[in-house]
Amino acid sequence: MWISVVGLGYLGAVHAASMAALGHRVVGVDVDEARVESLASGRAPFFEPGFDELLSQVGGTGRLSVTTETAAVEGAGVHFVCVGTPQRADGYAADLTYVELAVSGLVPHLAPGDVVVGKSTVPVGTAARLAAQVEAAGATLVWNPEFLREGFAVKDTLHPDRIVYGVPDGEAGVRAAGVLDEVYATPLSEGIAQVVTDYATAELVKVAANSFLATKISFINAMAELCEVAGGDVTRLADAIGFDERIGRKFLNAGLGFGGGCLPKDIRAFMARADELGAGEAVAFLGEVDEINTRRRHRMVELTGQVLDGEVTGKRVTVLGAAFKPNSDDVRDSPALDVAARLGEAGADVVVHDPQAIDNARRKAPALRYEPDLETALTGADAVLVLTEWQHYKDLDPHWAGDLVAQAHVLDGRNALDRDTWLTAGWTYRALGRR
Ligand code: UGA
Numbered sequence: 001m002w003i004s005v006v007g008l009g010y011l012g013a014v015h016a017a018s019m020a021a022l023g024h025r026v027v028g029v030d031v032d033e034a035r036v037e038s039l040a041s042g043r044a045p046f047f048e049p050g051f052d053e054l055l056s057q058v059g060g061t062g063r064l065s066v067t068t069e070t071a072a073v074e075g076a077g078v079h080f081v082c083v084g085t086p087q088r089a090d091g092y093a094a095d096l097t098y099v100e101l102a103v104s105g106l107v108p109h110l111a112p113g114d115v116v117v118g119k120s121t122v123p124v125g126t127a128a129r130l131a132a133q134v135e136a137a138g139a140t141l142v143w144n145p146e147f148l149r150e151g152f153a154v155k156d157t158l159h160p161d162r163i164v165y166g167v168p169d170g171e172a173g174v175r176a177a178g179v180l181d182e183v184y185a186t187p188l189s190e191g192i193a194q195v196v197t198d199y200a201t202a203e204l205v206k207v208a209a210n211s212f213l214a215t216k217i218s219f220i221n222a223m224a225e226l227c228e229v230a231g232g233d234v235t236r237l238a239d240a241i242g243f244d245e246r247i248g249r250k251f252l253n254a255g256l257g258f259g260g261g262c263l264p265k266d267i268r269a270f271m272a273r274a275d276e277l278g279a280g281e282a283v284a285f286l287g288e289v290d291e292i293n294t295r296r297r298h299r300m301v302e303l304t305g306q307v308l309d310g311e312v313t314g315k316r317v318t319v320l321g322a323a324f325k326p327n328s329d330d331v332r333d334s335p336a337l338d339v340a341a342r343l344g345e346a347g348a349d350v351v352v353h354d355p356q357a358i359d360n361a362r363r364k365a366p367a368l369r370y371e372p373d374l375e376t377a378l379t380g381a382d383a384v385l386v387l388t389e390w391q392h393y394k395d396l397d398p399h400w401a402g403d404l405v406a407q408a409h410v411l412d413g414r415n416a417l418d419r420d421t422w423l424t425a426g427w428t429y430r431a432l433g434r435r
Contacts, residue, residue, distance in 0.1 A: 001025070001183055004073035005080045006102045008035055008066065010046060010153060010261075010330070011119060011146055012082030017054045018157040019080075020064035022186050027073060028066040039066045047329035047356040050154040074109045078183055081106070081118045082146075084261070085269070092268035094123055103130050112138030115176045119146045121206050121266055123273035127166060127199035140176040142167050143199050145206035150260065151327035158186075162193040166202025210266040211286055216251040217258050218292040224254040224433025225295070234433030235415050254433045255414040256300060256335040256387055257293040259324035264290070264333045296432060297335055300385070300413050301342045303430055307383055307409045313347030316406065318381040321388025321414075322354035322361035322370075329356040331364050336387030339413070341365050353377035355392055378404040389416035398425035 001024045005016040008030035016028040030036050038045040042059045044052050058064045065072075073079055083098035099120050106116060116134045118127060118141065127143040134141040143166035148156035163184055167173030177196050181188060188194065195205070224234040234254040242249025258264065267286040274283045308315050324334040331337050337352075344350045344367060351369050352361060358370045371377035374392075378384065378401050386393050394416050402408050402425055410422055412431040422429045 001078060002076045003027075003078045003080065003183065004029065004076040004106075005082055006030075006070070006073070006106065007081065007083035007098070007120070008032070008039060008045075009082065009084060010048065010150055011148065012080070013039060013045065014048065014051060014054075014148065014153040014157050015080060015082055015119065015146070016066070017051070017058050017064060018154065019183070020058040020061065021054060021158065022183075024063065024183065025076075026064050027076060028064065029068065029070055029073060030066070031068060033068055036066045036068050048153050049151060049327055054154050070105045071109055073106060074111075077111075077114055078179060079106050079110070079114065079116045080144075081116065081120055083120055085120050085122055085265075086261070087265040087268055091272065093272035094121075094265065094269035096122065096126060099126065100130070103133060107133055107137050110134070110137040110139045114139040115179045116141045117180065118143045121145065121210070121262070121269075122203055123269055124200050124203040124207070124277075125273070127203060131168060131199070135172075140168065140172045142173075142176045142180060143202040144180065145202055147206070147209065150330055151325060159190065160187060160192060162195060163187065164195045164197065164202050164205050166197055166199040168199070207266055207270045210263050211270055211283070211289075213251055214258055214263045214267050214286070214293070215289050217253075217263075218289040220252045220254045221257055221296050221433070222292050225292075225299075227433045227435075228299075231435055232433075233435065253415065255296070255389075255412075255416075256339065256432065257296040259333040259335045259338070260328075260330060261332040264293070297338050297342065299432060300339045300387070300411070301346065303411055303432070304343060304348075304383055304385065305346075307411060307428065307430055312343060315348050315382040316380050317343050317348045317350050318377050318384045318405075319343070319350055319352045320354075320374075320377075320384065320386045320393045321357075321390060322352050323357035323388050323390075326388055326390040329354075329360055331357050331360045334361075334364075334388075336413070337361055337365055337368075339385070339387055340368055344368050351377050351381070354388065355390055375404060381405040382407045383409040383411060385411045385413055386416060387413040389414040393417075398422045398427055402426055 003026045005028045020026045035045045081102045083102045085094040088095040131141040227234040238252040319340040321336040408427040410427045
C-alpha cells in the first residue's frame with residue numbers, strides 16, 4: 001500500500017520505517033529540515049535501539065522517502081498523523097496545535113476514499129471534532145492510538161500487543177477498518193489482539209493505559225514513602241505483591257518515578273479534559289499520582305543532603321543518568337535531570353554523565369556540567385547518584401569506582417544496584433524506599 005506519515009518524531013519516524021519494512025511504500029513528512037535530512041541519509045535523528053538497523057534495512061528497498069513538503073502525500077491512500085501533543089504552557093491541557101495543523105495540512109491533498117489515521121495521544125472528543133474536515137474531502141478518519149515505549153519502539157511497532165481502531169459509525173467506518181487491516185496485515189497475522197470501537201473509546205484507551213501505568217508507579221512509590229518511615233524495603237514488598245498475578249511485578253519499580261514526553265503530560269491532560277467534561281472528580285486521584293511522583297525528586301535531593309552531612313554546597317556530586325529512562329536519549333521531564341538541576345541550584349558542584357543523552361540534556365539544562373567519560377565523571381566525587389538505570393551503571397564495579405571517588409557514598413535512585421556488593425566494597429548505600 002502507499003502510505004504517508006505526518007510527523008517524524010520518536011513515534012512517526014519509527015512508524016514510517018516500520019511500515020516500509022512491512023512492505024508498504026511510505027512517504028514521511030516533517031517540518032524539521034534537520035530531522036528530514038538525517039532520515040533521508042539513513043541516519044536516526046535520535047537514539048533508539050534497533051532504529052539505525054531498521055533504517056538501513058528499508059533504505060535498500062527504496063520504499064521509504066522523507067520530505068518537508070506536505071504535497072508529497074498526494075497519491076497515498078492512508079495518511080498517519082503522528083505529531084506531538086505536548087502540555088500547554090498555560091495549564092494542564094494538551095496543546096493540539098500540531099494535530100490540527102497536520103490534519104488541515106493534509107485535507108487539500110486527500111482524495112475520496114482515503115483514510116486519515118490519527119496516532120497522536122489526544123483528549124477524548126478530538127477525533128469527532130476533526131472528522132468533519134476529513135469527511136468533507138471524501139475521506140474517513142480513524143483513531144488508532146499508539147502504545148510504543150521508547151527504547152522498544154521498533155519491536156512495539158512491528159509486534160504490538162494490541163491494535164485499537166476508533167471508527168465512525170456505518171459503512172465508512174467498516175471500510176476504513178478494512179483498509180487499516182491491510183496496512184497491519186502482517187502483525188494481525190501473528191494473532192495480535194484487535195479492538196475495533198468508537199472514537200471516544202479509542203482515545204480513552206490510550207490515556208487510560210498511560211494513567212494506569214503512572215498510577216502503578218506512584219502506588220509503589222507511595223509504599224516506598226511508608227517503607228522509609230517504617231523501616232521496610234520497598235523492593236521486597238514489590239516482589240512479594242508482584243507474585244499475585246492480579247497485581248503483577250511489572251511497573252512496580254520504586255525509585256525516582258516517571259518522566260518522559262508521555263506519562264506526565266498525559267495524566268495532566270486527562271485531568272484537564274475530564275474537568276471540561278464535568279467529570280473532574282473521576283480522575284482527581286491523578287493529581288495525587290502526580291504529586292507522589294514529584295515528591296520522590298524532592299526526597300532524592302534531601303537524601304543527598306543527609307549523606308553529605310546536611311550541606312551540598314560546594315560538594316562534588318556525580319549524577320549518573322540524564323535520560324528519563326535507560327535506552328533513550330530523551331530528557332523530556334526527566335526525573336534524573338530535574339534532580340541534577342535542583343542539586344545544582346542548591347549549590348552542589350554537579351557533574352552529569354549519560355551514555356546517550358548528554359547533548360539533549362545540555363540544551364535543556366545548560367547550567368550543569370556534563371562529562372562524557374565515566375571515569376572522569378566519577379573522579380573526586382563526594383556522592384554518586386544513580387538516577388537512570390542504564391545497564392552500564394548496573395554493571396559498574398564498585399571497587400573500581402571506589403578508587404576514583406573522594407567519598408564512597410552511593411545513592412541508588414532507581415533501586416538498580418546490588419546493595420550488598422556495594423556495601424561489601426566499602427560504600428555507604430542509600431536508596432529510595434529502603435533502609
Ligand atoms: C509510555 C507507555 O509505557 C507507552 O505504552 C506509551 O505508548 C507511551 O508512554 C506514549 O504515550 O507514547 P514511555 O514514555 O516510552 O512509554 O516510557 P515508560 O517505559 O512507560 O516509562 C515511563 C517512566 O516511568 C520512565 O521515567 C520510567 O523510568 C518510569 N518507570 C517505569 C518507573 O519509575 N518505574 C517502573 O516500574 C516503570
